[in-house]
Amino acid sequence: MKLDAKIPDGPLPEKWSSHKFKMKLVNPANRRKYSVIVVGSGLAGGAAAASLAEQGYNVSCFCYQDSPRRAHSIAAQGGINAAKNYQNDGDSIHRLFYDTVKGGDYRSREANVYRLAEVSTDIIDQCVAQGVPFAREYGGLLANRSFGGAQVSRTFYARGQTGQQLLLGAYSALSKQIGLGKVKMYNRHEMLDLVMVDGHAKGIVARNMTTGEVTRHAADCVVLATGGYGNAFFLSTNAQGCNVTAAYRAHKRGAGFANPCFTQIHPTCIPVHGENQSKLALMSESLRNDGRIWAPKDPATAAKIRAGELDPNTVPEDERDYYLERKYPSFGNLAPRDISSRAAKELCDAGHGVASTGLGVYLDFRDAIQRDGKKAIEERYGNLFEMYQRITGDDPYSTPMMIFPAVHYTMGGLWVDYNLESTIPGLFVGGEANFSDHGANRLGASALMQGLADGYFVLPYTVGNYLGEQGIASAGTVTTEHSAFAEVEDAVESRIEKLMSIGGTQSPRSFHKRLGKIIWDECGMARSREGLEGAIQQIQALRKEFWSDLRVTGDADGLNPELERAGRVADFMEFGELMCRDALMREESCGGHFRVEYQTDDGEALRNDADYTYVSVWEYQGDDTEPALHKEPLIYENVALATRSYK
Amino acid sequence: MKLNLRIWRQKSPLDKGRFEDYQLDDVSEDSSFLEMLDLLCEQLVAQGKEALAFDHDCREGICGMCSLTINGIPHGPEKETTTCQLHMRHFKDGETITIEPWRAKPLPVIKDLVVDRSPLDRIIQSGGFITARTGSAVEANAIPIAKQTGDTAMDAAACIGCGACVAACPNASAMLFTAAKVTHMNSLPQGKVEKDRRTLAMVSTMDGEGFCGCTNVGECEAVCPKGIALDMIAQLNRDYTSAQVKNFFEPVQ
């Protein structure tokens, strides 16, 4: 596997514009002769499909929901970053670039991150033009807030629904193209494999989830924008259907998978309530601006609270450990996500946790309410408090909110070069599905920015460049009649048959839960050599059990949610092992990846720049062979590597 | 808690369908309505029976995918709450709960509790957009928008496209949904250019998809999980009348 990042020459600020100038163009009259498959209708996929169709290409777009508007981008609450410097507080493209590289703990590619910061401003223009109702000031200008501990106010937001509003913007542009016949939309279709012809991605095989029919789709190239793989952990803030299937199938066909162990655990989620929990709810990070995070100093006090014998409000001030304020005085409750999450876990592990399970800490608004009044807090967080009360039944105005970290985002993904092209020619990857621009840790409000940057402003250029390079003579030459399609279709059909016919006793969900627990315990917030080695063995054993004792009810020739889940879990079963392998290989702590063996004396992450300043890229070698590791060295020419300190 | 469930089962669009009764014994009050159904599915699988099909995805009240009629009410008894955000503590131990799909002719059942909502997408495809080709936008702050206008657009844009309003309406009207979309775009300066075209096209598609007219029953507003208000329908009616008049004198392109 050859890794050529294709980073353009020249100074950082000029790379993207000079690269665009050198790209091959496709004559407008010829564009309609090409077709492009876009899998995914979230911010990345929806924006790319609409923009490519506007340019004149024929696009087929796929999603597993019943409408493209329901992609999980819709759930983002907090906001989207852009270096507009509307607040005149010293923001700039360079600062956003720098913050992102630093926030990612120096494990991302400079050139890509710079481009992201550069196009961030165009995104806001584009969205406003589409009618995205961002929050405004009384003077009519756009409002901003500071988010996730950033020192400038560069976050744009639309009430608590930034994701929905941005997605509706992309969806409306996509809908226009569907109405015009330039995009053919395939709702309730799940991509199950990639089809390659002469080493290039030329199509996909999907399952029509309504009829059960396995269908072939050919094109001149394929774009994957299928989101993240957080559901490998079973419990996460992702939607139920989020999966790794599309990306993992592409990986098995030859696409390198980068940094699979880089996952983000968000510190402010509602704690698990019981055995039947199916997902975790995120509480916006903005709550940390006013809430104070604490746990009882004395584990005995925590035990009493857990048993319901003590009201947390009665715990005296000197018996509360405001641990973030104590450990990180300059950032306090706003310490970055990875650091805050780990601190909560450590306390709970040491017996200080609250909530019935012992896995919770307090996010307390008592002092803020005393300081600013209940009304002010209600204005700021009213809808979040309501949501909390709806889920837990507790009133956060009178009893402190309980939070615990949960899996939220995956920085790892398919490896892509500067053009967002994977190691398979003609296979492009955008949004959370690629290994992206966030290194080992993503900053708040940067995923929406990256999804739209890829979809509106990068892929439409780089896909066109690829098609131009292939030449007009190649356009439309591969059809579904090609034998490669028949082969892949057979493989997909026989896998479905196999899943249906095991005839065991355990449900897909029960396997998913068990897998998730292994990954959460050993490849979650704290990882160790011993734990990871054990996890790999446990996953292998569980996978065997899965293929011999799975029970899928219903039929394959119609809507069957059990079968859908079984297929996704089957891929997580293989992919989970890859996550553990990657975590085991990376003998350092950086960002969301914390190896207990590599920490400073006071328990902070210990990065090893001399040996690990690279992207780990895994190549699939066969079901019974270990994957091969390749390395893309990361070269920092513009930012000096430093230790992240939030003390 | 223990529950008796009466659930609509239907093999396919052509099957007639029927209610079936199930019992669940060990439901936690803290679990959500859909987690309760997960539990039922696990029980069915353990018994070797076919699990239930129902739509859901985000499970946090924003994607609009969940869609159950619970005891006769789309999204169930709690105000401004989607099915996925409804929790079992709102039900009584030993209660019988009836669960059906959306009931509306233009949204036919695909299987069990899953319906086809593609007509709602087609309404949007016919005009529910502001044309802004990628790359053509002006600087975002070039057009200041009064906060109030922005807020109105945002109120309307909160619609999650779930279709509960259609399911609740005795006429199976899609007016609330369409009105929310139209109001969102028509109220913004960016949306003015295509305003008449948009309104006429969306209403005409809505009629063509078999949704009936609005007779001001108000059930839609009562079940809407996002609090979309009936005023939006009044706004749509005004915009529609004005577009029709203009269209009469000079056809709207």
Ligand SMILES: Cc1cc2nc3c(=O)[nH]c(=O)nc-3n(C[C@H](O)[C@H](O)[C@H](O)COP(=O)(O)OP(=O)(O)OC[C@H]3O[C@@H](n4cnc5c(N)ncnc54)[C@H](O)[C@@H]3O)c2cc1C
């Ligand atoms: C609760 C929550 C809150 C968040 N808040 C913020 C925030 O405030 N700010 C921020 O910047 N980021 C936030 N994020 C992260 C951000 O929302 C996501 O990273 C981003 O939206 C992902 O966009 P995407 O286009 O890559 O993928 P998605 O929006 O997940 O879209 C994936 C698409 O792929 C399709 N798909 C997937 N698999 C298949 C398959 N096999 N076959 C066919 N189609 C398939 C799906 O149908 C869907 O259309 C949040 C995330 C969550 C979960």
Ligand code: SF4
């Ligand atoms: S108007 Fe309300 S009920 Fe109707 S689709 Fe929108 S959110 Fe659902």
Ligand code: FES
């Ligand atoms: S599942 Fe998304 S709104 Fe209910």
